[in-house]
Amino acid sequence: MYKRLLAAIDRTDPIGTDLIGRRCKTLVDASGPSIALIHVRLSLPESYVRHLPPQWEADEFIETENWLRQIAMDHGFAAHLSDVFPPTGNVASEVTQIATNIGADLIIVAAHRATIGRRILGSNAHAIMRDAPCDVLIVRD
Template identity: 40%
Template sequence: MYAHVLVAIDLEDEAGSAVVMGRAAALSQEAGARLTLVHVRPDLPVSYARALPETWDLQQQQAAERELEGLAAAAGCGERVAGVFAPAGSVAREVGALARRLGVDAILVGAHRMDLGRMVLGTQTGAIVRDAPCDVVVVRAEPPRG
């Protein structure tokens, strides 16, 4: 179905990251899809950026990329990862631009920050869905069983 999937991860949302990576791993194993992982870091105001060491942004990017690689390894799909990216900027804009640049077949994204207990379509997810150049698969947390 999908040969190459861009997996959008919010590293600030541990619960959501685990759910999205679990679904990405299953999709990769079942369909043989290659995965590319992305976490979009927030832009810092220029006044803050001036006060930080020159290498701070690069260090933050590299740390996020290592964390993405660790998530993939923990989910058992590290060998299926074609790349990891951690740009800074607008989530929807960066995810859409990367999807276009890589020519992915689909974007996998969480419905909302799952650690907040909200299961509605979040603002960032809605923007990704609206502007995506390909299919978007919106992952929701598993409903509680009981």
């Protein structure tokens, strides 16, 4: 069925992270796709960045890569992990761009409960679904 999967994970959402991890394991057990994980890091304002140590960006990049690899290990699909991506920027744009670049045929993203703010401003899951170059699986708790 699906051969190349990209799972978008939010480091601030442990429930969604666990849901996505379990779905990845289920898909691996069923059809064995390769899986890439992505967590889009927020861009900090330059006024903050200039007060951080010079190695901060590189350290955060490596820490996020390691965190993504650990998720694959914790959920039992590390053997199917093809890559991890910790870009900085707009979540929906980065996820859809990486999906295009790696030729993903499925993106997995966790849905958050709708709030009035999300309805007004939109959500990352909605933007990914709208702009994705492939199928999108939205998981819920």
